[in-house]
Amino acid sequence: MRLAIKNSDYLGAFTATLCMLHCFATPFLFITQAHSSTLAHDIPFYWQSMNYLFILISLVAVFASIKNSTKLFVKILLFTFWFLLSFLIINEGLEGFHIPEFYTYIAATSLSFLHIYNLKYCTCKEECCTNEK
Secondary structure (H helix, E strand, O other): OHHHHHHHHHHHHHHHHHHHHHHHHHHHHHHHHHHOOOOOOOOOHHHHHHHHHHHHHHHHHHHHHHHHEOOHHHHHHHHHHHHHHHHHHHHHHHOOOOOOHHHHHHHHHHHHHHHHHHHHHOEOOHHHHHHHO
């Protein structure tokens, strides 16, 4: 059980960090495209689909972490920041409201730190779990 708890938080922190790096790299992708002769502003499908892959992987990590966390406020914040990050990414993909990228970075960073916090402070220790049963 402890292995599953650690893996979900590691996966969540890793995925949120990759998501941030993906977001930071996107402007550089546009710069390299602008340097080419086509000057196309379309985001390649594989690059944009990575957003939704991050959402799905982070959903699995968040649910596993929520299931095994010992702190209610961490459970609530994990889901809240996952929902916020998902909304921001889907909104950007659908070109809905104009929301600055800064908020996406904040949501991804918060989600990553929450997974790390949960890993360090909110997992049930084996001796604690065996005494409760």
